[in-house]
Amino acid sequence: MYTAEVSRSNPALFVFLVDQSLSMSDMMADPDTAQPKKDFVADAINRLLSDLSIRCAKEDGIRDYFHVALIGYGREINPAFGGALAGKGVVPIGEVATNPARIEDRSKKVPDGAGGLVEMKIKFPVWLDPVSDGGTPMSRALTLARSIVAAWLDEHPGCFPPVVLNLTDGEPTDGDPAGPARAIRELASTDGNVLLFNLHVSSNPGPAVKFPDSDAALPNQHAKALFSMSSVLPPIMLAYTRQLGYAVTEDSRSFVFNGGAEDIVKFIDIGTRPDLR
Amino acid sequence: MSRPTVCTFRLPKRNAPWPEYEDDSGWLRSKRETLSDDDPRFLRVVVTDGASESMLAGRWARHLVAVFLRAPEDLATKDGFAAAYQRAVHAWPDEVASYRREREERNTPVQWYLEPGLAKGAYATLLVAEFRCAADGRGAQWRAAAVGDSSLFQTRGDQLLRSFPFEKSTAFGNQPALLRSHGTDAAALAGNLRFDAGDLAPGDILLLATDALSAWILKSSEEGDRQWQALSGFNAGDRPGFVRLIAGLRERGELKNDDTTLVRVNAG
Numbered sequence: 001m002y003t004a005e006v007s008r009s010n011p012a013l014f015v016f017l018v019d020q021s022l023s024m025s026d027m028m029a030d031p032d033t034a035q036p037k038k039d040f041v042a043d044a045i046n047r048l049l050s051d052l053s054i055r056c057a058k059e060d061g062i063r064d065y066f067h068v069a070l071i072g073y074g075r076e077i078n079p080a081f082g083g084a085l086a087g088k089g090v091v092p093i094g095e096v097a098t099n100p101a102r103i104e105d106r107s108k109k110v111p112d113g114a115g116g117l118v119e120m121k122i123k124f125p126v127w128l129d130p131v132s133d134g135g136t137p138m139s140r141a142l143t144l145a146r147s148i149v150a151a152w153l154d155e156h157p158g159c160f161p162p163v164v165l166n167l168t169d170g171e172p173t174d175g176d177p178a179g180p181a182r183a184i185r186e187l188a189s190t191d192g193n194v195l196l197f198n199l200h201v202s203s204n205p206g207p208a209v210k211f212p213d214s215d216a217a218l219p220n221q222h223a224k225a226l227f228s229m230s231s232v233l234p235p236i237m238l239a240y241t242r243q244l245g246y247a248v249t250e251d252s253r254s255f256v257f258n259g260g261a262e263d264i265v266k267f268i269d270i271g272t273r274p275d276l277r
Numbered sequence: 278m279s280r281p282t283v284c285t286f287r288l289p290k291r292n293a294p295w296p297e298y299e300d301d302s303g304w305l306r307s308k309r310e311t312l313s314d315d316d317p318r319f320l321r322v323v324v325t326d327g328a329s330e331s332m333l334a335g336r337w338a339r340h341l342v343a344v345f346l347r348a349p350e351d352l353a354t355k356d357g358f359a360a361a362y363q364r365a366v367h368a369w370p371d372e373v374a375s376y377r378r379e380r381e382e383r384n385t386p387v388q389w390y391l392e393p394g395l396a397k398g399a400y401a402t403l404l405v406a407e408f409r410c411a412a413d414g415r416g417a418q419w420r421a422a423a424v425g426d427s428s429l430f431q432t433r434g435d436q437l438l439r440s441f442p443f444e445k446s447t448a449f450g451n452q453p454a455l456l457r458s459h460g461t462d463a464a465a466l467a468g469n470l471r472f473d474a475g476d477l478a479p480g481d482i483l484l485l486a487t488d489a490l491s492a493w494i495l496k497s498s499e500e501g502d503r504q505w506q507a508l509s510g511f512n513a514g515d516r517p518g519f520v521r522l523i524a525g526l527r528e529r530g531e532l533k534n535d536d537t538t539l540v541r542v543n544a545g
């Protein structure tokens with residue numbers, strides 16, 4: 001299980017659910033980040049879409065190994081791509097790569113080879129703009145994700161199991177999401193059950209709990225609920241998580257609570273790492 | 278050894294068209310300037326496997342074959358191999374410039390998502406083998422150098438005599454040593470470079486193959502099922518048989534779905 005070839009004839013699906021509620025305008029807990037949570041999460045998603053595009057790029061163009069859906073939930077629940085992709089649901093990565101809403105010129109600090117850092121100009125494609133407005137309708141967002149994944153599985157029954165990554169900072173405001181989460185995890189391809197990743201983004205300075213194998217260290221019912229909604233990491237992703245320096249066991253869940261900046265980036269990276277062929 | 282004969286067999290990975298084939302191979306039969314008049318029989322074979330994760334991998338593989346086939350150096354030495362590799366690295370920017378020009382001419386200039394891959398460079402394995410003997414056909418030998426997991430097998434009748442650079446099928450993994458288009462420091466190259474040599478007897482068959490088929494040959498030999506012997510028997514007219522064999526092995530999950538190249542040398 002979780003070993004299906006990812007290829008153009010058997011592509012993988014990633015569904016991102018991005019919390020766009022009002023509280024996402026609060027600052028990240030990490031003082032080094034100095035960004036509202038909505039900005040940091042949008043940057044992380046944009047960087048991920050850029051990385052996926054680069055991973056699928058060959059000299060003759062982009063190979064559609066991946067398809068991506070990007071859903072924002074706050075005042076409304078809608079596809080969150082900007083620009084030419086606005087309103088689109090599942091989009092092949094080649095179409096994503098060739099249609100960013102805009103390409104910004106940004107600078108990045110890189111080692112100068114003499115122990116210091118030097119600023120380098122980079123192109124930064126943007127598909128998702130930060131939004132924070134309204135409540136946290138997580139249950140309805142998960143229900144929408146389920147319908148997207150179910151339709152995908154009808155057409156791709158042998159695919160690497162779709163991965164749904166939910167990035168949120170707060171408690172749901174539309175009821176218990178446990179049922180919709182279970183409905184997602186119960187879907188399956190012939191290669192295994194659909195994976196649900198949950199990332200809780202922090203604006204509190206408390207300790208982060210990363211890929212836990214029990215809910216014992218989690219501080220409240222909300223955190224324990226997110227833990228129980230999250231899939232157990234399959235072996236291929238478990239190995240990669242370990243490689244990134246996290247202490248994990250075979251029972252570790254695809255869940256980070258109170259995650260800081262580095263955890264957000266790594267969490268997304270782990271969730272989008274099936275093997276390419 | 279009389280005049281050795283060479284046959285090449287290739288098959289792209291399943292569901293991939295030929296333009297995406299990222300292995301390459303070539304052979305050259307000539308008297309090198311460095312050989313004395315007493316050594317008129319000479320054959321050099323080069324096999325490469327471009328790493329699919331890298332940009333322009335197929336072009337880098339073809340570039341390596343072109344440079345190594347015509348290298349005047351003794352490639353079965355560290356210095357000779359390093360000199361040929363450095364020449365390939367120095368000529369690579371012209372290849373990248375050609376690629377950019379081709380894209381411009383097709384009105385599809387290089388986009389932002391291609392730049393990181395081009396900056397990182399292309400990667401490939403490389404195997405070079407040389408066969409030679411004295412004018413009277415005596416003292417026939419092979420010598421080989423390799424970076425990565427493209428392999429050479431020396432067979433005699435139904436025996437697999439030698440395997441280079443690996444002796445066990447379990448040695449094949451997902452991260453072979455690779456030659457990088459942007460250069461590698463001398464210490465790293467020396468650490469990855471392997472050499473071997475052996476004597477040839479009349480009728481010996483040498484099989485040179487990229488990793489998927491190489492791993493299968495060793496596994497087949499280890500399990501004593503002798504399936505690998507089918508490869509020794511293939512001649513130029515047997516290409517459909519090669520395609521059937523590889524497709525069947527892939528279908529049964531016995532061979533990794535990867536570009537597959539086999540160069541068969543009959544020592545004569």
